[in-house]
Amino acid sequence: xxSNPYDRNCPTRQxxxxxxxxxxxxxxxxxxxGPLRFxxxxxxxxxxSQKVLTQTLRSLVRDGILTxxxxxxxxxxxxxxxxxxxxxxxxxxxxxxxxxxxxxTAVQEARDAYDAEHTxxxx
Amino acid sequence: xxSNPYDRNCPTRQxxxxxxxxxxxxxxxxxxxGPLRFxxxxxxxxxxSQKVLTQTLRSLVRDGILTxxxxxxxxxxxxxxxxxxxxxxxxxxxxxxxxxxxxxTAVQEARDAYDAEHTxxxx
DNA sequence: CGGTATCCTGTAGGATACTG
DNA sequence: CAGTATCCTACAGGATACCG
Numbered sequence: 001x002x003s004n005p006y007d008r009n010c011p012t013r014q015x016x017x018x019x020x021x022x023x024x025x026x027x028x029x030x031x032x033x034g035p036l037r038f039x040x041x042x043x044x045x046x047x048x049s050q051k052v053l054t055q056t057l058r059s060l061v062r063d064g065i066l067t068x069x070x071x072x073x074x075x076x077x078x079x080x081x082x083x084x085x086x087x088x089x090x091x092x093x094x095x096x097x098x099x100x101x102x103x104x105t106a107v108q109e110a111r112d113a114y115d116a117e118h119t120x121x122x123x
Numbered sequence: 124x125x126s127n128p129y130d131r132n133c134p135t136r137q138x139x140x141x142x143x144x145x146x147x148x149x150x151x152x153x154x155x156x157g158p159l160r161f162x163x164x165x166x167x168x169x170x171x172s173q174k175v176l177t178q179t180l181r182s183l184v185r186d187g188i189l190t191x192x193x194x195x196x197x198x199x200x201x202x203x204x205x206x207x208x209x210x211x212x213x214x215x216x217x218x219x220x221x222x223x224x225x226x227x228t229a230v231q232e233a234r235d236a237y238d239a240e241h242t243x244x245x246x
Numbered sequence: 247c248g249g250t251a252t253c254c255t256g257t258a259g260g261a262t263a264c265t266g
Numbered sequence: 267c268a269g270t271a272t273c274c275t276a277c278a279g280g281a282t283a284c285c286g
Contacts (some may be wrong), residue, residue, distance in 0.1 A: 011223035012216075013145060018230070020143030021258095022136060038268050049260055054269065064233025075267040076266085085229055092215075092222040093135075099215040100134035106208055107141070110187025144278095161248050172280055177249065198247040199286085 018063065023048055023056045025093060028082065031066060032090055035081035065089065141186065146171055146179045148216060151205065154189060155213055158204035188212065 019025055023045065030036060030044045042053055057080060060066050065086040071077040142148055146168065153159060153167045165176055180203060184191050188209035194200040 011227035012148070012220045014227055014230070015219060015223040016143065016145060016148060020139065020145075022139060022143075025135070025139060042268095050269075051261090051271095052259060055259090062234055062237040063230045064237075065230075070268090073267095076269085078268060085226060085233070088226070089222070092218045095215045095218040096138060097135045099212070100138040103208060103211070104134035104137055107137070107186045107188075110208070111185055114185040114187075165248095173249075174281090175279060178279090193248090196247095199249085201248060 027056060028086060028089060031082045035079045038078050150179060151212060154205045158202045161201050
Protein backbone atom coordinates (compact mmCIF):
# COMPACT_ATOMS: atom_id res chain seq x y z
CA UNK A 1 0.00 0.00 0.00
CA UNK A 2 1.25 3.43 -0.86
CA SER A 3 1.78 5.96 1.85
CA ASN A 4 -0.67 8.76 1.34
CA PRO A 5 -1.46 8.83 -2.31
CA TYR A 6 -4.42 11.16 -1.98
CA ASP A 7 -2.10 13.90 -0.92
CA ARG A 8 -1.06 15.92 -3.91
CA ASN A 9 2.35 16.21 -2.29
CA CYS A 10 2.77 12.49 -1.85
CA PRO A 11 6.28 11.75 -3.12
CA THR A 12 5.06 8.86 -5.23
CA ARG A 13 2.65 11.09 -7.06
CA GLN A 14 5.40 13.56 -7.67
CA UNK A 15 7.65 10.84 -8.98
CA UNK A 16 4.97 9.60 -11.32
CA UNK A 17 4.42 13.14 -12.51
CA UNK A 18 8.09 13.13 -13.31
CA UNK A 19 8.59 9.75 -14.98
CA UNK A 20 5.01 9.26 -16.12
CA UNK A 21 5.77 11.00 -19.34
CA UNK A 22 7.39 8.58 -21.74
CA UNK A 23 10.19 10.84 -22.88
CA UNK A 24 11.76 11.06 -19.45
CA UNK A 25 12.19 7.33 -19.23
CA UNK A 26 13.57 7.15 -22.74
CA UNK A 27 16.04 9.95 -22.14
CA UNK A 28 17.24 8.51 -18.85
CA UNK A 29 17.56 5.16 -20.58
CA UNK A 30 19.57 6.67 -23.41
CA UNK A 31 21.93 8.39 -21.00
CA UNK A 32 22.37 5.36 -18.78
CA UNK A 33 25.20 4.19 -21.05
CA GLY A 34 27.06 7.48 -20.69
CA PRO A 35 26.85 11.18 -21.51
CA LEU A 36 25.41 12.28 -24.83
CA ARG A 37 25.09 15.45 -26.85
CA PHE A 38 21.79 17.04 -27.66
CA UNK A 39 21.63 15.70 -31.20
CA UNK A 40 22.71 12.25 -30.10
CA UNK A 41 19.81 12.07 -27.69
CA UNK A 42 17.44 13.33 -30.35
CA UNK A 43 18.62 10.58 -32.66
CA UNK A 44 18.20 7.84 -30.07
CA UNK A 45 14.89 8.95 -28.69
CA UNK A 46 13.26 8.72 -32.04
CA UNK A 47 10.05 10.61 -32.59
CA UNK A 48 10.63 13.33 -30.03
CA SER A 49 10.39 16.87 -31.30
CA GLN A 50 13.19 19.33 -30.69
CA LYS A 51 10.94 21.48 -28.59
CA VAL A 52 9.86 18.71 -26.28
CA LEU A 53 13.38 17.36 -26.00
CA THR A 54 14.62 20.77 -24.94
CA GLN A 55 11.83 21.17 -22.41
CA THR A 56 12.27 17.71 -20.97
CA LEU A 57 16.04 18.04 -20.70
CA ARG A 58 15.72 21.37 -18.96
CA SER A 59 13.25 20.03 -16.47
CA LEU A 60 15.43 16.97 -15.81
CA VAL A 61 18.36 19.25 -15.13
CA ARG A 62 16.19 21.29 -12.82
CA ASP A 63 15.22 18.15 -10.93
CA GLY A 64 18.84 17.14 -10.45
CA ILE A 65 18.42 14.03 -12.60
CA LEU A 66 21.06 15.12 -15.08
CA THR A 67 23.65 17.79 -15.70
CA UNK A 68 24.11 20.01 -18.71
CA UNK A 69 27.61 21.01 -19.76
CA UNK A 70 28.04 23.54 -22.54
CA UNK A 71 31.40 23.91 -24.27
CA UNK A 72 32.08 27.32 -25.75
CA UNK A 73 33.38 25.93 -29.00
CA UNK A 74 32.30 26.54 -32.54
CA UNK A 75 30.12 24.81 -33.36
CA UNK A 76 28.73 24.60 -29.84
CA UNK A 77 28.76 21.35 -27.96
CA UNK A 78 26.45 20.50 -25.09
CA UNK A 79 26.66 17.32 -23.13
CA UNK A 80 24.02 15.81 -20.88
CA UNK A 81 24.93 13.31 -18.23
CA UNK A 82 23.08 11.49 -15.49
CA UNK A 83 23.78 12.61 -11.94
CA UNK A 84 24.08 9.97 -9.25
CA UNK A 85 20.45 10.68 -8.47
CA UNK A 86 19.59 10.04 -12.09
CA UNK A 87 21.68 6.91 -12.16
CA UNK A 88 20.00 5.32 -9.21
CA UNK A 89 16.64 6.15 -10.72
CA UNK A 90 17.21 3.21 -13.02
CA UNK A 91 16.60 0.94 -10.04
CA UNK A 92 12.85 1.45 -9.78
CA UNK A 93 12.72 1.65 -13.56
CA UNK A 94 14.23 -1.80 -13.75
CA UNK A 95 11.63 -3.14 -11.37
CA UNK A 96 8.96 -1.63 -13.56
CA UNK A 97 10.62 -3.17 -16.56
CA UNK A 98 10.63 -6.60 -14.97
CA UNK A 99 7.01 -6.40 -13.94
CA UNK A 100 6.12 -5.30 -17.44
CA UNK A 101 8.00 -8.12 -19.09
CA UNK A 102 6.43 -10.61 -16.76
CA UNK A 103 2.86 -9.42 -16.92
CA UNK A 104 2.17 -7.24 -19.92
CA THR A 105 1.25 -10.22 -22.06
CA ALA A 106 -1.43 -11.03 -19.49
CA VAL A 107 -2.67 -7.47 -19.82
CA GLN A 108 -2.67 -7.81 -23.57
CA GLU A 109 -4.65 -11.03 -23.36
CA ALA A 110 -7.12 -9.41 -21.01
CA ARG A 111 -7.55 -6.59 -23.50
CA ASP A 112 -8.09 -8.96 -26.39
CA ALA A 113 -10.61 -10.98 -24.41
CA TYR A 114 -12.41 -7.82 -23.31
CA ASP A 115 -12.52 -6.45 -26.83
CA ALA A 116 -13.79 -9.71 -28.24
CA GLU A 117 -16.44 -9.81 -25.55
CA HIS A 118 -17.49 -6.22 -26.05
CA THR A 119 -17.40 -6.11 -29.81
CA UNK A 120 -20.98 -6.36 -31.11
CA UNK A 121 -20.25 -9.64 -32.92
CA UNK A 122 -20.01 -7.90 -36.28
CA UNK A 123 -21.86 -9.59 -39.16
CA UNK B 124 19.07 -0.50 -18.56
CA UNK B 125 15.66 -1.03 -20.05
CA SER B 126 15.13 -3.57 -22.75
CA ASN B 127 14.20 -1.77 -25.90
CA PRO B 128 12.57 1.44 -24.84
CA TYR B 129 12.59 2.99 -28.27
CA ASP B 130 10.16 0.38 -29.43
CA ARG B 131 6.62 1.65 -29.06
CA ASN B 132 5.66 -1.88 -28.10
CA CYS B 133 8.24 -2.17 -25.37
CA PRO B 134 6.32 -3.58 -22.40
CA THR B 135 7.76 -0.97 -20.07
CA ARG B 136 6.41 1.81 -22.22
CA GLN B 137 3.04 0.16 -22.26
CA UNK B 138 3.11 -0.17 -18.50
CA UNK B 139 4.00 3.46 -18.09
CA UNK B 140 1.21 4.39 -20.46
CA UNK B 141 -1.02 2.48 -18.10
CA UNK B 142 0.16 3.67 -14.69
CA UNK B 143 1.63 6.98 -15.81
CA UNK B 144 -1.70 8.62 -15.30
CA UNK B 145 -2.14 9.50 -11.66
CA UNK B 146 -5.65 8.21 -11.30
CA UNK B 147 -4.73 4.63 -12.03
CA UNK B 148 -2.26 4.52 -9.18
CA UNK B 149 -4.72 6.15 -6.83
CA UNK B 150 -7.53 3.78 -7.74
CA UNK B 151 -5.34 0.71 -7.43
CA UNK B 152 -4.14 2.05 -4.12
CA UNK B 153 -7.69 2.63 -2.91
CA UNK B 154 -8.72 -0.90 -3.87
CA UNK B 155 -5.67 -2.55 -2.37
CA UNK B 156 -7.46 -2.70 0.97
CA GLY B 157 -10.43 -4.52 -0.53
CA PRO B 158 -13.32 -4.10 -2.97
CA LEU B 159 -15.16 -0.81 -3.14
CA ARG B 160 -18.26 0.60 -4.78
CA PHE B 161 -18.16 3.30 -7.39
CA UNK B 162 -19.09 6.10 -5.06
CA UNK B 163 -16.66 4.88 -2.42
CA UNK B 164 -13.81 5.10 -4.89
CA UNK B 165 -14.94 8.54 -6.00
CA UNK B 166 -14.88 9.68 -2.40
CA UNK B 167 -11.41 8.33 -1.72
CA UNK B 168 -9.81 9.45 -4.91
CA UNK B 169 -10.67 13.02 -4.27
CA UNK B 170 -10.70 15.43 -7.15
CA UNK B 171 -11.46 12.92 -9.87
CA SER B 172 -14.46 13.68 -12.04
CA GLN B 173 -17.16 11.12 -12.54
CA LYS B 174 -16.39 10.89 -16.22
CA VAL B 175 -12.72 10.20 -15.75
CA LEU B 176 -13.37 7.75 -12.96
CA THR B 177 -15.74 5.81 -15.18
CA GLN B 178 -13.27 5.81 -18.05
CA THR B 179 -10.35 4.78 -15.89
CA LEU B 180 -12.28 2.02 -14.20
CA ARG B 181 -13.45 0.63 -17.51
CA SER B 182 -9.97 0.62 -18.93
CA LEU B 183 -8.61 -1.05 -15.80
CA VAL B 184 -11.24 -3.74 -16.13
CA ARG B 185 -10.31 -4.15 -19.76
CA ASP B 186 -6.67 -4.57 -18.82
CA GLY B 187 -7.49 -7.28 -16.32
CA ILE B 188 -6.33 -5.16 -13.39
CA LEU B 189 -9.70 -5.26 -11.70
CA THR B 190 -13.14 -6.77 -11.94
CA UNK B 191 -16.51 -5.10 -12.02
CA UNK B 192 -19.48 -6.77 -10.40
CA UNK B 193 -22.93 -5.27 -10.80
CA UNK B 194 -25.74 -6.30 -8.49
CA UNK B 195 -29.21 -5.99 -9.96
CA UNK B 196 -30.65 -4.39 -6.86
CA UNK B 197 -32.45 -1.14 -6.39
CA UNK B 198 -30.65 1.11 -6.00
CA UNK B 199 -27.92 -0.49 -8.11
CA UNK B 200 -24.68 -1.57 -6.54
CA UNK B 201 -21.43 -2.05 -8.40
CA UNK B 202 -18.28 -3.34 -6.82
CA UNK B 203 -14.76 -3.06 -8.12
CA UNK B 204 -12.06 -5.40 -6.94
CA UNK B 205 -8.44 -5.99 -7.78
CA UNK B 206 -7.63 -9.14 -9.70
CA UNK B 207 -4.50 -11.07 -8.77
CA UNK B 208 -2.79 -9.25 -11.60
CA UNK B 209 -3.89 -5.97 -10.11
CA UNK B 210 -2.81 -7.03 -6.66
CA UNK B 211 0.70 -7.91 -7.67
CA UNK B 212 0.95 -4.61 -9.47
CA UNK B 213 1.40 -3.07 -6.07
CA UNK B 214 4.89 -4.62 -5.97
CA UNK B 215 6.52 -2.30 -8.51
CA UNK B 216 4.39 0.50 -7.16
CA UNK B 217 5.90 -0.07 -3.74
CA UNK B 218 9.39 0.10 -5.17
CA UNK B 219 8.46 3.37 -6.81
CA UNK B 220 7.06 4.56 -3.53
CA UNK B 221 10.25 3.70 -1.71
CA UNK B 222 12.46 5.41 -4.25
CA UNK B 223 10.24 8.43 -4.06
CA UNK B 224 10.35 8.63 -0.30
CA UNK B 225 14.08 8.23 -0.32
CA UNK B 226 14.93 10.68 -3.06
CA UNK B 227 12.13 13.13 -3.75
CA THR B 228 13.44 15.58 -1.18
CA ALA B 229 16.71 15.62 -3.13
CA VAL B 230 14.70 16.39 -6.25
CA GLN B 231 12.89 19.13 -4.42
CA GLU B 232 16.15 20.62 -3.24
CA ALA B 233 17.54 20.47 -6.73
CA ARG B 234 14.47 22.32 -7.97
CA ASP B 235 14.75 24.98 -5.33
CA ALA B 236 18.44 25.46 -6.05
CA TYR B 237 17.78 25.62 -9.78
CA ASP B 238 14.95 28.08 -9.36
CA ALA B 239 17.01 30.28 -7.07
CA GLU B 240 19.86 30.18 -9.58
CA HIS B 241 17.64 30.91 -12.54
CA THR B 242 15.45 33.53 -10.98
CA UNK B 243 16.64 36.93 -12.18
CA UNK B 244 17.56 38.06 -8.66
CA UNK B 245 14.36 40.06 -8.30
CA UNK B 246 14.72 43.62 -6.98
C1' DC C 247 -26.60 4.55 -7.40
C1' DG C 248 -23.86 4.37 -11.23
C1' DG C 249 -23.52 5.68 -14.92
C1' DT C 250 -24.05 8.17 -20.27
C1' DA C 251 -24.23 12.23 -23.41
C1' DT C 252 -22.92 16.78 -24.61
C1' DC C 253 -20.48 20.83 -24.53
C1' DC C 254 -16.38 23.52 -23.66
C1' DT C 255 -11.64 24.79 -22.44
C1' DG C 256 -6.60 24.44 -21.46
C1' DT C 257 -2.77 22.83 -22.84
C1' DA C 258 0.69 19.32 -24.41
C1' DG C 259 3.12 18.91 -28.07
C1' DG C 260 4.03 18.83 -33.48
C1' DA C 261 5.69 21.67 -37.58
C1' DT C 262 8.13 25.33 -39.17
C1' DA C 263 11.26 29.20 -39.31
C1' DC C 264 14.93 31.68 -37.35
C1' DT C 265 19.57 32.57 -34.30
C1' DG C 266 24.03 32.83 -31.31
C1' DC D 267 25.06 22.54 -33.13
C1' DA D 268 21.76 23.54 -29.89
C1' DG D 269 18.65 25.81 -29.22
C1' DT D 270 14.34 29.86 -29.21
C1' DA D 271 9.97 31.75 -31.04
C1' DT D 272 5.53 31.28 -33.12
C1' DC D 273 1.65 29.19 -34.75
C1' DC D 274 -1.68 25.53 -34.74
C1' DT D 275 -4.35 21.45 -33.54
C1' DA D 276 -5.92 17.29 -31.12
C1' DC D 277 -7.57 15.69 -27.30
C1' DA D 278 -7.66 14.99 -22.05
C1' DG D 279 -10.56 16.08 -18.89
C1' DG D 280 -13.96 19.40 -16.17
C1' DA D 281 -18.92 20.92 -15.72
C1' DT D 282 -23.46 20.06 -16.43
C1' DA D 283 -27.67 17.63 -17.49
C1' DC D 284 -30.07 13.56 -17.98
C1' DC D 285 -31.22 8.13 -17.61
C1' DG D 286 -32.14 2.89 -16.12
